[in-house]
Amino acid sequence: MIDLMYNEEFLKNGFVTISEFFTESEFKIILNYVEQWTNKNISNSSDDSSSVFLPVNKFNDYHKFIIEKKIDHSKIASAKYRYIEPPNEIVSIIQKDLLFEYLKSFTGTSDFIRWQDPGFGWLGYRLIRASSNDGYPPSCKNWGAARNVYSIWLPIEGCTELSTIRFLPGSHKKEYKNYLPENSKFTKGELRLSEQIPENHYFRPNPKPRDLIIYHPATIHSEDSKDNINTRLNLEYRFKPNYES
Numbered sequence: 001m002i003d004l005m006y007n008e009e010f011l012k013n014g015f016v017t018i019s020e021f022f023t024e025s026e027f028k029i030i031l032n033y034v035e036q037w038t039n040k041n042i043s044n045s046s047d048d049s050s051s052v053f054l055p056v057n058k059f060n061d062y063h064k065f066i067i068e069k070k071i072d073h074s075k076i077a078s079a080k081y082r083y084i085e086p087p088n089e090i091v092s093i094i095q096k097d098l099l100f101e102y103l104k105s106f107t108g109t110s111d112f113i114r115w116q117d118p119g120f121g122w123l124g125y126r127l128i129r130a131s132s133n134d135g136y137p138p139s140c141k142n143w144g145a146a147r148n149v150y151s152i153w154l155p156i157e158g159c160t161e162l163s164t165i166r167f168l169p170g171s172h173k174k175e176y177k178n179y180l181p182e183n184s185k186f187t188k189g190e191l192r193l194s195e196q197i198p199e200n201h202y203f204r205p206n207p208k209p210r211d212l213i214i215y216h217p218a219t220i221h222s223e224d225s226k227d228n229i230n231t232r233l234n235l236e237y238r239f240k241p242n243y244e245s
Contacts, residue, residue, distance in 0.1 A: 002098070007105045014172030014219035017205045018102065021212035026093045031056050033090050034156055034235065038076070038125065042066075045075035060158030062231040063129040077127045077134075083120035090123070094154070094237065102214060103150060107241045115149045115238040125156070128163065128225045128232040135223030136192075138168070142217045143178055143191035146238060153213035154235040159206075163227035165213070165234075166204040168197060168220035176220060193220055 003018075010016040022030065035056035046052045052069050054062060066073055075081060086094075104110045116122040128134045141149055153165055178191040202222075205213055215221060225232060 002101045002105055004105075006102065010106050010214065010216070013167070013169040013203075015167045015169075015205075015213060015215035015221075017207050018212045018214065019208070020210050021098070022093070022210045024210070026096075027210045029089065029093060030154070030235075031156065033086070034125065034233070037084065038233070041076045041081045042071060044081075045072045046070075056157060056233075059127075059156065059233040060230040062127060062158075062233070063132065073127075073129075079117060079120050079124075082126070083117050083122070083124040085121040086123045094123070094152075094235075099152070099212075103239060103241075106214070106216075107150065109241045109243060111242040112239040113242050115146060115240045118145060123235065123237050125233060125235050126223065128223060130163075130225070130231050131228040133224070135225050136190075137224060138193035138197070138220050138222045139178070139190060140171070140176075140193075140218050140220050141238075145190075146217070148217050149238040149240045150217060151215050151236060151238045153215065154237075155207045155209065155211060155213075156233040156235060158227075158230035158232040159234060160227050160230050160232075161204055161206045163225040163230055163232040164204045164207065165215075166202045166222050166224070167215060168201060169203055171220035172216040172218040 006016045006018055038056070038059070039053055042052050042054060046069060052071065054065050058065075065071075100110065100112065103112060114122050117124065141147065141151060155164070177194045179194040181192055207213060
């Protein structure tokens with residue numbers, strides 16, 4: 001059963017952190033899967049795959065690990081490698097009925113299309129390294145290919161008060177000016193926020209393990225990190241309401 005407090009918070013702010021969404025056993029299965037998945041990519045990026053393995057609870061030191069092991073980060077963090085079609089065991093956990101109960105309360109519909117990044121799988125991870133400028137600047141899903149999709153953000157490791165995704169509360173109810181950046185290191189063709197909004201107007205959630213963040217497609221947010229110690233690892237997957245059905 002959903003907690004209506006979360007519904008009120010989502011409608012007001014355009015995002016919400018749902019506490020203890022997963023059980024301990026469910027989250028353990030997720031962690032084990034992420035550990036296997038990411039380390040497969042790490043091994044494929046190393047000349048000596050037999051000597052590289054990073055436990056999932058040590059991923060906050062990923063930025064140090066890849067330097068020490070001389071690993072090509074681009075083969076681990078590019079969309080080609082960090083999106084996947086997960087096995088049914090993982091699907092049944094991250095898409096459990098409670099998720100759709102919350103999505104229905106936020107959107108008014110119970111019919112959703114699982115959104116897939118073009119050419120890739122629908123479950124992705126993000127590695128935002130410490131002091132690396134990895135995370136993209138303020139934007140919203142409605143300004144890119146993922147228009148109208150509701151995003152699910154699942155913290156795995158290194159998610160501190162400085163490194164989690166940040167949001168502009170209430171921005172899903174307003175209009176903002178945007179621009180198309182030149183020579184962006186991020187996805188080409190995605191618009192970014194052109195207005196300069198003070199940092200103290202944003203909010204970074206501080207989710208705990210087993211928590212879940214859901215945010216609106218019009219909510220201004222940024223993946224950038226202010227943490228110079230921890231690399232952040234999180235999962236993300238998305239759903240688009242099928243209002244036409």
